[in-house]
Amino acid sequence: MNSYLDFDGVAKRYGAFQAVSDFTLPIHEGELVALLGPSGCGKTTSLRMLAGFVQVSEGSIRLAGKDITQLPSYRRNVGMVFQGYALFPHLTVEENVAFGLEMRKMKPAEIGPRVQKALARVRLESLAKRLPRELSGGQQQRVALARAMAIDPAVLLLDEPLSALDARLRHEVRAEIRQLQKDSGLTTLMVTHDQDEALSMADRLVIMNQGRIEQIGTPDEVYERPINRFVAEFMGKSNFLDGKMGGEGRFDSKLGQVFAGHAADAGRTGAPALMSFRPERVQLRRVDTPVADGCNGVQGRIVRITYLGPLIEYRIALKDDTEITALLPNTGELGYVGGDASSDESVYTAPGSPVSVQWQARDSRLLPA
Ligand SMILES: Nc1ncnc2c1ncn2[C@@H]1O[C@H](COP(=O)(O)OP(=O)(O)OP(=O)(O)O)[C@@H](O)[C@H]1O
16 A cells, blocks of 8 residues: 655754654555654654644655645645644634635635534534633634644644643543544544553554654554563553573573563574563462463562552562562452452462462563663
8 A cells, every 4th residue: 555644764953953863654544643752752843844844854755645845834735733722812713713724715605614514523513603712621622623624634733632631531532533533534643642642542653762763553563562672661561571582482581580472573592682571461370370381480579569449550579679560450359369368369469478470471572672
């Protein structure tokens, strides 16, 4: 499939400072792609280069078969929703939505129906005559979205679109934006630093760090198969054991035990490596329980238990003082894991309790150290 939007080797320098380097990203028509990474990693700069607000230092950008690298912003047909929405406070909802169309010198007879359609899409027809300050945060967000979509853009850009909303509303609006984007088939590039937002909304994620792309993939690819420690840590929590590549998926841990896993790349045998596995994939068993088939196992001692409501977090110290985190569902059997007090499977857990920590080989990633 040919891509619809292409960043090809794009870079941005501010004087001697390299804000974005070698940014290459093909995007398919109708896709929602999220740029994700810590503050200052170059997400917004990349988005702004596409919008034409920031000049590209190197490389090119193609949109719908056309090289737009040097086009002025107003000729790129890009719809943008800014952080904090940037609505005009003295214009009504419908005037705000009409603004972009008037700027494009569209005939008044055309503007009216377009505005109505855009407002209907975000279910705001009844609030058309209100001023932004007479709206809730979620409603203002929808006005910004309607304004961006009204121009029929070739691509929609969302810059931290949910950052001004409180946590509860954010959940709702996430689903709403995603549905709207799917229904309209609008190719969308979104910037966020919120992992949950990116995982739940995007078709693909681009994980950035210090101006560079670390990994591109679907949500489950980057979560289940991170290619390095940065991605594993940035996308949720992970446990790491130190050691060396043992060849054929084996890992020679510093603990002196050999574990089985899957290598992110074919690192040479003996190369320093990390084994990474997620806290929610860890099982706790009685300390004398044999390691189950297909699993890795190590003995440790519980050092801390944190009650998180639906989940309970266990910190377990291994013999070399490496700590492992296990995140287990709260079954209501306070103090017990894996069944009630009478079950053979259950483990009594209290700080100081010895346990067998087990996790599946298939959940274990071998990463370059
Ligand atoms: N006009 C500028 N002049 C010099 N440096 C800049 C300029 N704009 C951005 N930068 C730098 O470029 C880097 C990338 O900035 P950018 O805004 O793209 O980061 P970001 O990933 O979007 O971060 P955040 O999540 O904090 O918005 C930062 O180190 C920033 O300080």
